[in-house]
Amino acid sequence: MAGFSSAELDRMLTEARKTLESMRQGNTAPRPEKTKTADGDALEGVGEAADGRIKVTAVAGGRLKSVELNPRVMRMSSQELGERLVEAVNAALEDLRAKAATAGAAEGAVDPAALGKQIEEIQNQSLRQMELITQALNDTLAKIGGSR
Structure with missing residues (x-):
């Protein structure tokens, strides 16, 4: 299957959450829109x-x-x-x-805390959806394999 596995998606979203946590702790330079x-x-x-x-x-x-x-x-x-x-x-x-x-x-x-919470919710929801898609694909493949 082409695309991202659920583990890769989870890893990418986890990295995004870590970046936001770093922002909350003040480990970033001012954003360009804040320089004017x-x-x-x-x-x-x-x-x-x-x-x-x-x-x-x-x-x-x-x-x-x-x-x-x-x-x-x-x-x-x-x-x-x-x-x-x-x-x-x-x-x-x-x-x-x-x-x-x-x-x-x-x-x-943007409030980094609120954004982090939204990303966490998206991550959890996307993992659930990925699991459903994977299960549906596995069921379909099993049906195709069983009809031979």
């Missing part, structure tokens, strides 16, 4: 450090758009400057994540 504001502008996250002397702007995909350094930061040691840059970048990325989450909630984003 309602006006269509790209979402940006901004972070500052060293009393505003370092300002970083981050955009979707964990990329930096800009790094602004006040000339006074050049008086810092290289180690301190590096630490403050990391602080500003992390703040910008966190701001971007928060804005993406807010944008998704405002747009009525």
Whole structure:
């Protein structure tokens, strides 16, 4: 019989459920539709450090758009400057994540928990249907084999 066996279908749907579980735990990047504001502008996250002397702007995909350094930061040691840059970048990325989450909630984003439950129901129903189809095929083959 061509197509998927019930075991293959079960495996594929199980993998989809695992992916959704991973999404629920926050192990994904922002979806493309969450990277724009309602006006269509790209979402940006901004972070500052060293009393505003370092300002970083981050955009979707964990990329930096800009790094602004006040000339006074050049008086810092290289180690301190590096630490403050990391602080500003992390703040910008966190701001971007928060804005993406807010944008998704405002747009009525898909609830991964509800979607996962629906996939589980589909998986269970499809397995039952596959078993019925397989049984019907086996019965038909048995009848054909028995009539020879």
